[in-house]
Amino acid sequence: MKLIETKLNLSPITKRRVGNFISNRRAYISFWIFLSLFLLSLGAEFIANDKPILIHYRGKFYFPIFKYYPETVFGGDFDSEADYHDTYIQNNIKSAGGWMLWPIIPYKFDTIDYELNVPVPAPPSARHWLGTDDQGHDVVALIIYGFRISVFFGLILTFLSSFIGIAAGAIQGYFGGIIDLLFQRFLEIWTSLPSLYILIILTSIITPTFGLLLFILLLFRWTSLVGVVRAEFLRARNYDFVRAAKALGVKNLSIMFRHILPNAMVSTLTFLPFILNGSIVSLTSLDFLGLGLPPEYPSLGRLLAQGKANLQAPWLGISSFVVLAVLLSLLIFIGEGARDAFDPRKNFA
Secondary structure, three states: OHHHHHHHOOOHHHHHHHHHHHHOHHHHHHHHHHHHHHHHHHOHHHHEOOOOOEEEEOOEEEOOOOOOOEHHHHOOOOOOEOOOOOHHHHHHHHHOOOEEEOOOEOOOOOOOOOOOOOOOOOOOOOOOOOOEOOOOOEHHHHHHHHHHHHHHHHHHHHHHHHHHHHHHHHHHHHHOHHHHHHHHHHHHHHHOOOHHHHHHHHHHHOOOOHHHHHHHHHHHHHHHOHHHHHHHHHHHOOOHHHHHHHHOOOOHHHHHHHHHHHHHHHHHHOOHHHHHHHHHHHHHHHHHHOOOOOOOOOOHHHHHHHHHHOOOOHHHHHHHHHHHHHHHHHHHHHHHHHHHHOOOOOOOO
16 A cells, blocks of 8 residues: 555545555455456457467468468468468478467357367367357357457446536536526436337347447436436535636636536546446347347357357356356446545545
């Protein structure tokens, strides 16, 4: 703790908040576990891939992960990309005194293993640690890539929805009056719309992509923080420093986002881990129902749906359930720690 304070030169209130978060051991450990898992998923191509990380062939080095190489480069006959699992290509490289450095898991999330000796979904084995799905895809690779896209989707949706929600709540709370009244009536109508039915209708008309699905969920997710920010602005707009700023001719935007918003962000930041949690659950639920990302994207929800459809392969449902349970639990614990960190009634020992 003292090392952090020395290096970052934190203010007293920030020191107290950091200390509160660290004193919550469950949240502190969860934060580092989540950060480690997320950083590992960022390097998914180096952990699970059907292409070698590095090839040494005839005195030259090749990097198939980053560059396309036709099989003619390795003594093959075709100009198509080399299949590095093909024994012919492997023997050509070995016969020339070369070698290949493979990832820990030599399969990508969309790699189909055609050399299985058992019907799919294959049970866990030394070849596939958590087995395969009903299409021959490695489950561990699906989990790693699905974890990454779920967190990325959740982070983007959380950032955009929070940005819009904070701006809307700030305008509504600061100006009040007729603006606040009309906005409240609009929110009542908007939040009463059946979002699931609208999603079903839209996805039946338009094939959802990553960006389109993000936009559709953003339409209903941005209202999460409006009430919290509105309440903070309604309370803070009558403070003496706000009135003094108005009397001095300071512009409304400057007062809102430079003076009032930092006070409102204290309560807002404690909600972000829970909003991230809800965003990931929304994507997983839609994928489980078949209304989410296209099949070319790895998906934890789709893996969960395969577990439901293949009850004779319990490793599918168990694997996806455990990953989602751990991910969501970590975010909940981090959210609890953030809540304690910003609680002015708590002080770390």
